[in-house]
Amino acid sequence: MLILALAALALIALDSFTHWLRPTHVWLEPLVQPFQWASTLPMRWREWNDESLESRAVIIANNDKLETEILVYKAQLQRMAELSAQNQQLKSLLNGAELLKNSVLVTELVGISPDPFHHVITINRGAADNIRAGLAVIDGEGLMGQVTEVFEHHSRVLLITDSRHALPIYNLRNKVRGIIEGSGDFQRLRLRHVSPTQDIQIGDTLLSSGLGGRFPSGYPVGTVSAINKDPGQAFIEVSVTPAAKVDRSLRLLVVFSAVEALNNYPQTEPEPRPQRSDASHATEQ
Amino acid sequence: MPRSNSPLPLTAIGLSLLGALFLYSLPLHNSLVFWRPPFVLLISIYWLLVLPQHLGITFVWLLGLLLDLLYGNVIGQNALAMSVTAYLLKTQEYRVRHLNLPFQCLAALFIVIIYQTLWVSTRLISEDIALGWRVFYPALSSALIWPLLAGTLYRLHHLFH
Numbered sequence: 001m002l003i004l005a006l007a008a009l010a011l012i013a014l015d016s017f018t019h020w021l022r023p024t025h026v027w028l029e030p031l032v033q034p035f036q037w038a039s040t041l042p043m044r045w046r047e048w049n050d051e052s053l054e055s056r057a058v059i060i061a062n063n064d065k066l067e068t069e070i071l072v073y074k075a076q077l078q079r080m081a082e083l084s085a086q087n088q089q090l091k092s093l094l095n096g097a098e099l100l101k102n103s104v105l106v107t108e109l110v111g112i113s114p115d116p117f118h119h120v121i122t123i124n125r126g127a128a129d130n131i132r133a134g135l136a137v138i139d140g141e142g143l144m145g146q147v148t149e150v151f152e153h154h155s156r157v158l159l160i161t162d163s164r165h166a167l168p169i170y171n172l173r174n175k176v177r178g179i180i181e182g183s184g185d186f187q188r189l190r191l192r193h194v195s196p197t198q199d200i201q202i203g204d205t206l207l208s209s210g211l212g213g214r215f216p217s218g219y220p221v222g223t224v225s226a227i228n229k230d231p232g233q234a235f236i237e238v239s240v241t242p243a244a245k246v247d248r249s250l251r252l253l254v255v256f257s258a259v260e261a262l263n264n265y266p267q268t269e270p271e272p273r274p275q276r277s278d279a280s281h282a283t284e285q
Numbered sequence: 286m287p288r289s290n291s292p293l294p295l296t297a298i299g300l301s302l303l304g305a306l307f308l309y310s311l312p313l314h315n316s317l318v319f320w321r322p323p324f325v326l327l328i329s330i331y332w333l334l335v336l337p338q339h340l341g342i343t344f345v346w347l348l349g350l351l352l353d354l355l356y357g358n359v360i361g362q363n364a365l366a367m368s369v370t371a372y373l374l375k376t377q378e379y380r381v382r383h384l385n386l387p388f389q390c391l392a393a394l395f396i397v398i399i400y401q402t403l404w405v406s407t408r409l410i411s412e413d414i415a416l417g418w419r420v421f422y423p424a425l426s427s428a429l430i431w432p433l434l435a436g437t438l439y440r441l442h443h444l445f446h
Contacts, residue, residue: 001342001368001372004342004343004346004364004368005365005368005369007346007361007364008346008349008350008361008362008364008365008368009361009365010361011350011360011361011364012359012360012361012362012365012407012410012411014360014361015359015360015361016359016410016411021360024354024360025354028354028355031355032355032356035306035307035309035310035355036310038307038310040312042311042312043312111310112312113356114309114310114311114312114321114356115356115358116318116319116321116419117408117412117414117415163413163414163415164412164413183415184415186315247315
């Protein structure tokens with residue numbers, strides 16, 4: 001018993017303080033895959049249900065709605081092209097760095113960490129799709145997290161709501177910078193070290209500032225939902241609701257940084273890559 | 286809990302382990318994630334009590350190690366917590382085996398409280414965890430699910446006898 005306990009303690013110490021045991025995670029990864037796949041079966045079944053058992057009228061109505069939406073977005077995009085050109089021009093006048101296009105890769109959620117203290121998900125893209133640790137992951141609404149472990153055909157993503165995660169942000173209204181932390185709760189992020197005199201209001205939109213060099217700048221992170229001023233404390237407590245549907249999104253996007261995107265597409269054209277027909281790429285500003 | 290003198294029912298153990306791993310990785314609603322019982326611990330202590338002549342604490346330790354390796358935790362956390370829990374249970378083995386079902390549930394409650402305490406303590410070495418009463422929710426759910434689990438494992442054992 002003593003030997004077993006000591007062996008376990010030794011393993012804990014080894015794995016906590018060194019990286020020598022990392023390879024075992026990579027070797028054993030294929031063993032976990034069937035369980036992860038099986039664990040998403042209820043979700044998949046529901047999705048299949050939603051897709052296949054819809055009545056014709058509903059599908060037609062949905063189709064109409066989507067077409068209208070596309071039209072609206074296309075109209076907005078036309079304005080965007082003009083605006084980004086103007087922006088580019090102004091930046092070049094100011095001798096600023098040229099704004100580069102970020103490229104995204106569509107990916108699907110294939111597993112969720114069963115550990116209640118960790119907010120980690122698995123996505124179905126890995127080293128084979130040029131994913132590397134540190135890339136940002138977003139959904140349709142905002143920033144979701146970052147890639148932390150990469151395997152051959154899938155990778156693990158640490159969500160922004162995990163209590164081990166923090167990222168630099170700025171307030172859209174007044175450009176005040178800050179650091180936002182996960183709280184271990186899917187619906188809440190925490191803004192730390194905000195002084196009581198700082199201009200912050202409920203409803204303020206917070207965007208990623210890109211200052212750490214890890215996340216691309218300008219993606220919505222959340223909106224301020226509550227501010228708690230305790231006169232006895234040096235800082236005020238600010239709660240933020242994440243913009244992304246951190247616990248609900250099934251389809252996600254991995255954002256390649258500008259440099260990465262340039263390596264992938266020498267012409268920076270929004271073309272699908274030839275070797276993977278299902279990898280739908282798009283470029284965005 | 287009847288003590289069995291049959292050869293090691295490898296099929297039943299394997300199937301129960303697969304089932305436990307499946308239940309462990311099944312996604313739950315956000316309000317329920319803290320209530321998930323430690324299925325692998327529960328099945329391992331069941332087999333430990335039913336087959337004392339075949340399985341010992343090493344078996345539980347290995348299952349804990351497997352769990353750590355599979356789910357990317359710090360290696361050794363579950364191995365330590367599960368084997369120490371199993372050791373403490375082993376010291377009370379002869380009392381526990383003759384308990385009737387309600388008292389078995391109560392025993393499961395205490396066992397899981399011990400396990401959760403050990404597991405969270407080992408995790409606090411390397412990470413920052415928001416503690417609270419929710420750490421002990423799995424103990425309650427384990428006590429509630431124990432009759433069903435023990436019944437299923439008993440049937441599984443005798444199916445592959």
